[in-house]
Structures are given as structure tokens and as C-alpha cells.
Amino acid sequence: MTADLGQVAAASPEPTAGTSGPEQDGVPKRPSMLLRTFVENKLAVLGAVMFLAMVLFCFLGPLVYHTDQVHTSLANQNLPPGTGHPLGTDQVGYDVLGRLMVGGQTSLEIAFGAAVVAVVLGVFWGTVAGYFGGLVDSLMMRIVDSVMSIPGLFLLMFLATVFRPSVLMLVLVLGLLAWLAPARLVRGETLSLRHREYIAAVRVMGGRAPRIIFRHLVPNVIGTIVVNATFQVADAILALAAISFLGLGIPPPAANWGGMLSDGLNYTYSGFWWLIYPPGVAIIVTVLSFNLIGDGLRDAVGLRAHRHL
Amino acid sequence: MSVLEISDLVIDIRSRNASVRPVDGISLSIEAGRTLGLVGESGCGKSTTGLAVLGLLPLGGQIVRGSIRIDGQEIVGMKEAELRLVRGRSVGVVFQEPMTALNPTKRIGVQVAEPLLIHGLAGRADAMRQAIDMLGEVGLPRPQQQAERYPHELSGGMRQRVMIATALSCRPKLLIADEPTTALDVTTQDQIMRLFRRLQDELNMSMMLITHDMGVVAGNTDDVAVMYAGRLAELAETERLYGAHRHRYTEALLSSIPTLDTSRGQRLASIAGLPPNLGGALAACRFAPRCAHASQTCWDVEPDWTGTDRHHFACHWPSGGAGATVTGAVTSQGAAS
């Protein structure tokens, strides 16, 4: 009883993945399965909802709730929450709620920008170092180590005295300080992936490093990267808050949560709680939401081991 | 009384949205001192069956019905605490990948002695002594020194021997070996299989050899059970199975294996298609879609488990024997649920 190709062709259109045959590591899940795993994780969904709510609040809020965030009004300073000002006003008369929204825009933009810079740079650095290995890898990683040992805060302070802090500058600086972790992560994954047979297959057909790196290595580390990126955003928000807290952020009338927090803390003993809690809560909520999303993504992308015996 | 008796074992694996039945009504038994080969391809359920004997089920796995008796003792329904008394003591296991089955942070002497300590069969010093003896038994040279080494310092064959020593340290009545030599070189495989035979004789131990390799089964078993898609296709004494098999899957399997006599000129037979998706619709005889001899009956009616005393099979159109007559093919107890 010999098989002819026609018979086999008829039988084969039914994929039997998942039941017969061993399913190995690295088998990507279908997009719908990814979504489903994510959705099953209640906390991840909560994170996503919180994030969405925050985005709407910051970007659509001001369209609905108009306040003046440019002109100060010392006559209205430090008013407690009440009519006209649901969260009161700050020390120069800006409406706190409105400022929270506008500040959120800046914070989120900078955080995302920094995360993008960090991830792009980190992926590039990590895959090149991991793929080439040897001397190149050692060199690149030593650079990473050296940059890591530069105290970020001092660098920022120095930069702040030289340049006028702007959105772009903050994005770049935060990104350049944050790319090290993804670089390490990506390098690690690349080191294990580069010996996979499908990479060797590309070399056998004559493919060279750029193709291998961009078309084969990067797509296969995307899962880890996306997860890391969400944590990057969370970190960037905190870093921005810290920077602004130290007065190195964008000067007024531009707003951001860290700055608001910093200003508000001057009045800790005055009992003007509406100057402190709102930005603090906003920061916490946003950071938490990203952490939850990141955790959910990590599980969904399947960084867990096999599910069966 | 048989050392192992499995009756109508059915195991389901339940995940959130689906349920799959990798083992669907398996019955077999092993007598003292005998070896049963449980063969089949990947996904047929043989590993699940073998490990179920130890109460080790895959994630989401559940024994739906059936019984497993070890020396008369019913395993199904045992609590974890009771199972722990059985594992290692009455039943030993040897897995396929010795590197992952051994603890890389513990010296091998300690690992071999561990079952003795767990089951309270010996004190610390005595257990180590017995462990070193066992390492010598399984063919490790200079066992005293070997006992001090870590798994990563040993070769694959040696690690497998260590695992065998661990499995046998409590002198169990039954050894379950799940693909024990698949990861080894063929010369090492030969050594390990000889070791199994020798130890079996010395300890009068029964063995269930789970494998996909029909050659290994031929030389190392007394009886063979062929599984396909969760069910038993055929069960017979080894020589009968190879010489006078009845089920068409057995026939197809044996004729698709190249031997040293199969040279370039002769075309090797192959089985068309793939094993079925257990989650989808299945023919009554599960091999029907790939069987060259299948008829409509095979799709609609589940074949009976028939045969003589030591040779059973379930096939409507078996090979050999009296052609196509199978007793009571139509009087089956209803289609597969």
C-alpha cells in the first residue's frame, strides 16, 4: 500500500496542530488566542480599561471641560474644591482638574516617546550584539554597562542647566537612559535564537546579517519587546514625575503631573490636599495600568512553559 | 493475580473551552516478570496511559472511568497521599529525557537514595550504601566515585542508568519506562535494553515499555499492545504480533518500517494521511480514514474487541486468518459515544 501524492494532498489540508505531535516552544499563538488569553486575565483587562480611561480623560477631557491653563489668576489661588472648580485651584490659580488633564497629555506623550526611543534603540543594539556575538557583543555590552553606571539624575541636572527642557529633550534623555534594559533582554533572546535552524536556513540560501536580523530575529523577539515596552512607559512616567519634582522638567505654563506634585508638596502642612492627591493618584493609576497590561501581555504571549505533562 | 490490571480506562483532558479524550477505553494487564510493550505513534495516548498508572495526569487530565489495579490495589480514586506511597515503592518510572528528570543540583548518589528515604525503607547511611550498590548494578564503573558526581557531568547513557537506578532503588514490582532509549545512540540503547532485561530477571520485575520503536519492542517484550488514537488496535504475544498480526494498522505500521533488507530498489510502503484530530469528528474505527481496506462499516460501526486467549484485536477486515469474517461485527454495543 503505497501513498501517492494525490492521496496525501487530499488528507493534508486539515491541520492537526495542537492534538497530535509535540508542540514545541516558540510556537506563536494565533492572534485570536492571544487576545483571548489576555481577556481572560481580569487584571490585565482592568489595566487596559484604566489606561483607556486615562487617555480619554487627558485628551478628550479638555474638549469638554474648558479651563484656562495659561493665564494665572492670583485672586483665585488655592481654592478648595467647590463650585466651578471640582478639584480646586493651585497656587497660581490654575484649575486643578483641567491642569490634571493637560498635564496628563504631556506626561503620557513624553512617556510614550521615551519608551519608543528606548525600545527601538534597545532592539537594534540587542539584536546586533546578540547575533554577532564575540568581540562585537563584548564591546557593545560594555558600552551598555558604562552608560548604565552614569547616574541618570545628575546627567539630567547637568543637561537642564545647559538646555531649556522641552518635550523633545525629555523624550530623548529618558529614552537614552532607558534603552539599556531592553538591550540586555533582546540580546539574551537573540543569543538563544541565533542557533535555531531557521536562522541557519537563511544563511544556507545566501542571506546575510541584515536580513537575518530584521526579518527573522526582530519579529521573533517582538513578544518580549512589547511586554518590556509597556513597563518602559510605566517607568518613564515615574521618571518624568521625579524629574519634574526636582524642578528639571518643562517650566510652566506647561503642566505635568510630577510638577504639580512638586508644587503641591510645598503646601503639605497647609492642608491643601487637592494640590497633592490628584496628581499622585493620576500617576499611580497610570503606572499601575501599564504594569497590569504588561503582565497580561506577558502571559498572553506565552512566556509560560508548556501546559501539559 | 496480575501485577498491573487496567480495565476500560478513559481519560479526558479538559481545557477552558474544549475536552479531548486521549485515552478511550484501554484494557490490558501485565503478569509478574513479564514485559508489555505499549506502542503507537505520537498522540496515540500511550504515554498518558502509562503515566496514569502512577496517578500522573497531564494538566487538566481526569480519569473519567475505568480501573487501574496494581497488585490488586485500586489506583483510580486514590488521594495524593496514598498515591505517594505507591510511587517509587510499587511502581517505578523511567522517563525519556534523563537530563530533565534528574535534579541538576543534587549529587546522583543522593538522588538514587532518595526513594528509600522517602518510603522509610532505610536510614541515611544504609540508603546511601544501597544506592551505591544500585549504581554498580546498573553498570556504572566505580560507583562510589560516581555517586559524588552531578548529572551534568555524565553522558546521556550514564544519566539514563542513574534514572533506572533511582527507579529501582525500592525494588518495585512494576517499572514503567516511557521512551527510555529514544534520546540515546543506538549502541547505548542496546546496552540499556540489555540492562533492563537483566534487572528484570534478577528482580522478577514486570515492565511496561512505552515506545514508538517497533524494533525495540520486538526484542524486549513478551506482549505487545498497539494503540491508535486513544484505543487499542491489537494486543498479542510479541511473536504472534509480528508474525501473525491481524489489525490493518499493525500491518501498515510494520510494512512502513525500513529494515536492513529494504534496499533502494524496493519501494517502502507508507500510510497516507495523518493521525486524526481527537477533538473533531471521528470514524467509528479510528483508523478508517487511512486504511486501504476500509469500508462503510468501518466508518459507522465500532469494531468489536475479538480474538483468542492471548491475541485480541478490533478490526472489521483483519489481515490473515479467515478473510473478512469477523464475529458479530454488527452486534456492537452501540456506536462510540
Place this chain on the structure above:
Amino acid sequence: MTAIDTSPSLDATGGGTPLVQVENVVKEYPVSGARLLGRGPVVHAVSDVSLSLSAGRTVGLVGESGCGKSTLGRLVVGLEQPTSGVVRFDGTDVRAGSREQRRRARRELQLMFQDPYASLDPRMKIGSIVGEPLVVQKQGNSAERRSRVESLLGEVGLPASAMRRYPYEFSGGQRQRIGLARVLALNPQVIVADEPVSALDVSVRSQILNLMLDLQAAHRLTYLIISHDLTTLRYMADEVGVMYLGKMVEWGPSDVLFRETVHPYTRALIDTIPTPDPVFERTKQTAPVTGELPSAIDPPSGCRFRTRCPRAEQVCSEVEPPLRAFGAGHLAACHFPLREPVGLGLPTFESSPVVESSGEAPA
């Protein structure tokens, strides 16, 4: 952009220049990382092996773990650089020469991988995977490539709809078919198949092996099949080479090797193959191979097999046995072979003589 090459391979039956020549190839790997000064311990993966492949033939390489057969396979396709020695395709070094020559070597010599689950990029669609060689070699435009991929998939028994799917949707056997389709894309002359069916279920193996035979006939391919399973090679190969710890210990036409085995290691390999014949298995008498595989970093002196050989004597540890002839095209390296050598005694040069696959038409 060049046109897609679908021309039939050059016919080189009846002798003539062998298609692939492996000349005294040595491959060593440093053991740990890079060392700044001198050479640390090395793994002797391949130690002075020579062989040649003639067009249209199938050569098998057998051996157990650490014997160097996989490394040799990679050296043949030019994936790695030999530490010394050279691999030639059609006369030219596969690793040297002009860029065009090297690219040609990449086209004509292809490698098929063992692990169906690791040899396909899980993030790429089948159509892209099979078509990638064409893109890399800049052959054909997008439409031409698509139709070529379709026809390749058809040749290996997969429907055109497979192009849009991902590897995880396919079984091991189907993935090996995809691997075959990819390997054929550039219309190579030589395919090195590294354990092509070892990772597959028994009933699927014969499907793939038969497919490989069909493709060989259709495209006049030359195969180098690497396997630890002698029965696969018995079925597929015209000539078989047996390797042990980096050395070629025996070589000969397939049936001669099996019927008139000369080297004790080959004998051991053949004897320890479990056959599906219970009576034979129980009664067979074999001289077992004892002990463990020695380290490839520090292989035994003289004959590397001596530590496990039932026939080893003093001379085996002192003098490395050279390859000698035991018949037409049948060579072995052993001081105490199982048969008498034929011919005029030891060859005069130091290195092992080239083992050649004869250029006769396949039986």
C-alpha cells in the same frame, strides 16, 4: 534580478568530475569562548575526512552523536569554514572565490534540517518561507515567485492554500515537506539532508523518504543524507560512510557495506539495530560495544574506536589505522578488520585517500 532557474541539472553519469569534493577537511571548535593567547582545548569535530559526491547519487553518512557527520554536512554546503582542508563544488572552493561564485555555491548546495519545529520561522507564512531563497538570490519578480512557490508546494504534496498559513498549523511531516519545498526553490544540484526523518513518526517517515526519492528522480538531485539510522540509509543511499568521533572508519556501496562489513564499529551499529523480528532479536549473538563515547576534546590515541572495540590490541593505541581497500569502492580503517583487505597494501600518502562515490548510474 535574474530569472528563476528551473533547468534540469547537468547530467554527469559514468564518471567524470565529481560534483562535490571534500578534501582532507578538518573542523575544530574552541571549547570555551575566545581566548586571547594561544589555543585552548578544542573539540575535534571532523578530523581529516575526504569524500566525493557524483551527480545523481545518494551518499549516506552514519554515526552516533559526536561523530561529526552533521558538522561535515554543514561544511559541505559551505555554512561553515573548515579549519583546514577544502570543500569544492564543481572544482571551486565553496567558501572562496568571487562573490558570484560563492552565491552560486549557495544556490546549488542546499541543506535540509532535522527539526521540523525549529527549521521554519514561526512568524512567517509558508509562502514567504518557501519563497525566501528566491528573494535572497534576487530571482524572479513577485508574481513569478508566487507561482514558483505554488508549484513547489504541489510537488511536495501540499495545497496552494498552505501559502497563507503559518508553520504551527502543520504537523511534523508536513513541515518537513515545506522544508523540502524551500530547499528546492533555487533548483539546487546537491541537497544535504541532516536527519530528515528522525524527528517524525514512524508512519510518516516512509512518506517523506519516498517523496525524496521521487524528487530526486524528477530533478536529478544529488543527496548527502546524514542519519544515525542505518535502515534509512540502507533504503536511500547508494554509498554509505560510517563516521566515529570525527573520522571516517568505513565507506562502501550500500549492500556491500551491509553484507560484507569490515569495521567492527560498523558491525556493532548493524548488530544493535533493533529489527521488528522477535525471533531474530532474541537469538542474535552480538559482540556488544562496551563503555562510553570518549570525549571529542581529547580523543583516544591511535584508533579512536579502540576504547570500545572488542578486537582492540596494543597497536591500536599506538598507530592510527589508515583507510585501506577491501573491494571496489569499499574502504575501511582498522588494524583488525573483519575481512581481509584487497589490493596492494597501504597507500603511500599520509592523509586518508579520497573515498569516491562511483559515477555509475544508480541500480
